[in-house]
Amino acid sequence: MNPDAPAGLDPAIAAQRLRDEGPNELGVSQRRTVLNMAGDVVREPMFLLLMGAGSIYLAMGDAHEAMILLGFVVIIMAITVLQERRTDNALEALRDLSSPRALVLRGGETLRIPGREVVRGDVLLLAEGDRVPADGLLLQAHELATDESMLTGESEAVPKQLPAGQVFAGTMVVSGQGMVRVTAIGRHTELGRIGQSLQTIGLQASPLREEMARLTRRLVVIGVALCVLLSGLFWLLRGGWLEAVLAGITLAMGILPQELPVIMIVFLALAARRMAVQQVLTRRLNAIETLGQTSVLCVDKTGTLTQNRMAVAALSAAGQTLDTQALSPDSLPEPFHELIEYAVLASEIEPHDPMEKAFHRLAGTQLENTEHLHPQWTLAREYELSPELLAMSHLWRDSGKAQDVVAAKGAPEAVADLCHLPDAQREQVAAQAAAMADRGLRVLGVAKARHRAERDWPEIQHDFDFEWVGLVGLADPLRPEVPEVVAQCRRAGIRVVMITGDHPRTAAAIARQAGIESDGVATGDDIAAMDAATLARRVAAVNIFARVKPQQKLALVEALKAQGEVVAMTGDGVNDAPALKTAHIGIAMGQRGTDVAREAASLVLLQDDFSSIVQAIHRGRRTFANLRQAMVYTLAVHVPIIGLALLPVLFGLPLVLAPLHIAFLELVIDPACSLVFEAEEGDADLMERPPRSTAEPLLSVAHVALSLLQGGLVTAAVVGLYAGLLDQGVAASQASAVAFAVLVLGNAVLILPSRSSRQGWRVLWVGLTAVSGWVLGATLLALLAITSLPLLSAPFGFEPLALTQWLLTLAVGGSLLLPFQGSKWLVGRLQAGGRSR
Structure with a gap:
């Protein structure tokens, strides 16, 4: 096929040009590279604290500990980059979907494609409201005008006419229709030369983000204050400034809420990706x-x-009414021929509107081979629908004829007004239209007029001498x-x-x-x-x-x-x-x-599809609910970390946590929050509840209280068990291993009640996802490895645990499930009591 034919490019040629010349993009990549992501991680406070701890170990002569800590740094960086990459992939997919779409002719067929796939030589079909995807020359134009303010700064629409009319990428079609052959794409367009870029999807300022920023700032201030306090106490009580700084770094790592903004962005990005799957x-x-x-x-x-599948269901003309749904081809009674004739003449030649398509379909089956179809006529003037007059008219010219033909269609009352009908006839038309409308039909009035060909065309529709033709009722099933x-x-x-x-x-x-x-x-x-x-x-x-x-x-x-x-x-x-x-x-x-x-x-x-809107609302409710539960869990698991970093110093006990332990805990917390909670289906009655109030914060006082209470329970269990074991003469390396195992196990068990805000034992297991099983299983296997294998337990300062110690660990960690549920019940009762007052 000739690429210059009006039928458009051959699909094979278009595909080859796309490969040779690249996509129709401006060449400004908004996608971050792995190096960019790694650079962001390096600037994170957590990374800097880990590097600082490693430097202190080196200064203390413990190169082995420093190298192991560096290994964890690499692991955390890899996981963070993978997480960022996953989020970036989700956003990139959304950017591709949100790019302007283009209607092109290829191989004689009309196709809707992403704007980035438009190639040089493509034939574009433009209509009112379209964003022009590339620069091009006009092949056809019908009252075409574009808004070029983004290129010129001028707000007035620019009419486009043949010959040599041009349109430019990024401009907007504000009226009319046109056919364009693409002459330049991407960086070679006028927009590309100016150096502007397309709009992108991004996370702008929002109440949720501002609330998260406030919470993060408060926790950072608390963390810095406690870090300085602990370092000072350690130096005063035990001496050794390097050890004091190391203890302060450990506490700071336990308090810093670096997960919070990451969790929020991951949740929103993945929710958007899931919604895209739902169209x-x-x-x-x-x-x-x-x-x-x-x-x-x-x-x-x-x-x-x-x-949106319109079909002509009823006609009213010359005092007669006809139900058309049972008509066989070529059986339309003669009194209704003129009504369909003028309904077609008042429509576009190649319609996109479902109503106009319905007129053309009915005419094709009922008026074929009659004098009521006029393919030889030329559309000379179009009067658009306007807010002031809900009717449109087409003026047709038949060469050699002394009179032009005008066809109008629109709201029955508007067309009746064009025809200047007397009051009695208007009432009759209104009654007929009401009877059709009561059946759920969309009703249009149709009128006709004649105009002498040698005279100038009127500026407004009211200046034609219209005659009433009839009513058309269209069915669009629910x-x-x-x-x-x-x-x-x-x-x-x-x-x-x-x-x-x-x-x-x-x-x-x-x-x-x-x-x-x-x-x-x-x-x-x-x-x-x-x-x-x-x-x-x-x-x-x-x-x-x-x-x-x-x-x-x-x-x-x-x-x-x-x-x-x-x-x-x-x-x-x-x-x-x-x-x-x-x-x-x-x-x-x-x-x-x-x-x-x-x-x-x-x-x-x-x-x-209307149902997809409600699915999106459900997804929004589910995402917010899961995000809230993830935040409650995140705050709760940081409480025992702070306790284990601070309390041993205050009570003169051997330290349990070092930066290496915090790094391991980070590997547990991040997947739990980002994977487990994001994948949760949410409560079954999410769509049975009233909408969330705009004044309702992400974390209320009750949620923070629940986090502190549950975190306090883990802290009490771990510190109490640790102190008890030391009091019984158990070696510090074994006691710390048991305490750390209970801490990890308690955090893992806390996932179960934290998955839902609902109370009751059944919710612990109902809807448990495969992701939850994998995360919990991997956590327990990793814990088993670092507390049982000498090669892995030594860097943590642990001695491998005996079977009895493991049983004790499982008993204490598992028994926390009961007080976790009790704390949810208690906070729920207090919250309900506060509302009732």
Whole structure:
């Protein structure tokens, strides 16, 4: 196939050019290399403390201990880099998905591909709302205009006309349609030469991140203060400044909360990756934390609640009404031929809109080989739908004819207004439209007009002398899963609000089928006539809004937000972008949505499916719940580390922990938090609870109290057992091995009750994931190795444990499960008592 043919590039040639010339990217890599990640690890406080401890061991002449500690440094660095790499891979996949999509012609077929796969010579099809993926020359244009402000700074749209019209990568199509042959991609585009880059997905400032930063800062201050205090006490009580500094470093390593920000980023990134598998693209990671707070879900009707598979179901013309769903080919009665003829003429020649496709399908089966189809006519002028007039018109020219033909379609009341119908006929049209709408049909009015070819075209549609033709009712079946999903939202305390441009009766009928309850229906005209106070009262009670214009969606979102609601909202058009951006969570339709809507949104549905929105909300709730449990666990396991570093110094006992022991514990804590808790399915009733309040912190006083209580239980058990063994004359090396084993085992056992906030023994085992089993198993095997094998136990200062000592360790560590559960019950009762007061 000739690459220059209008059918577009041959797919094989396109694939070869992609290999030869590379992807359509600007050449600015935002992906961090392994070296960059390693450099970040080297600057971490934990790494610096480990290196400092190793240097002290060398100064003390203990090169063997220093080398072992260095080995742990390498292991921790490798695990951290792998963890970062995993997170980076997740974000990179999201960046690829969130890049602009392109509609191209290849081999005569229309394909939707990622913008990065566009190659030089591709033929692009552009429409209103598209982001132009590459520089190109116009082949066809119909009222095409682009916003080039990102290149020129000029806010006015730039009309694009033949011949020699050009479009540029990164600009936005604000009106019209066009066909473009790509002349430059990536760094060779105008955008690439200027040196700008595409938007990226990143973790911006958010309440959750700010809360985490505050908690981290407080713990760092406490850690530094205790480190200085312990070093001073050690030097005063025991002497030896190097040993004192080493003890202080050990305590600082035990307190530093370096896991907290890492855990948060890993949780959000992996949640976004899991949502992408469910066909929900997260463009802003902060949206995941907000999802769990969603209290109002505003959805449009077509394509979200319904299947977006329009079919003409009913026709009304010349005083007759016809149900078309049982028609056989070529059986449409003559009185309805003109109605379908003008419905097609008022539609695009190659439509993308499901309604217009339905008109073309019906005409293809019923009007074939009749005088009502006009492939030889030329579309000379198009009058667009506008917020002021919900109708559009096409002016057609047949060469040699004295009159042009004008076809209009739109909201029945708008088309009736164009026709200047008398009041009696308007009432009749309104009654017919209402009867169709009560069946859940989307109703459009159709009109026709003539215009002398030699005269100038009017500027507005009202200047044509339109005649009424009839009504068309289109069926768009409700998605079968919608009623159950709406019921699930109701159980989850999420209010579902339908906002549509359809007739109020159509909206009410679909809402009834979906299970959306409402105190009446409010229209766009109603909204326009309301002041702020009246609108606030109406949005509190009404869940169905019909005949709503795009700019009125913004008013509805702001009214809901003013009442303290957390609003998620769907949209697909250019004019939906302000409302999507204003909503707490903007949700763009990936299939029928425009690039403008996708870029304004926080989430993009790769499949326009209502159920995937609710799945995303569930994922947001689950991620937040798991993150909270991980944080409670992390704080709890640091308490006994601090106790074992501090108490032996205060009571004159041999030290148990050294930097090497802290490094081993870090290898236990990080996988437990990042792998075990992130993989948890969460409580079964997550979607039976009301949305989380915006004022609710990640860690409340009750959560911190639970962490301190559970950590205190482990501390008491470990220190008490250690002191008791020493008192009985057990060697310090064996006593410390038992104490350390109980510490690790206690932390492992604590994972079980920490997986859920619910009380009861059953929750300890229900839903235990394979990841939990692997982490717990690996922890116990590693503990067994360092306390039983002389080669590994010697660096830790341990003597291999006898069977009786192992049994004692297992008994003490396992028995902690009972007080762990008791502490959850106690804190839960205290919290419930505080709420009741």
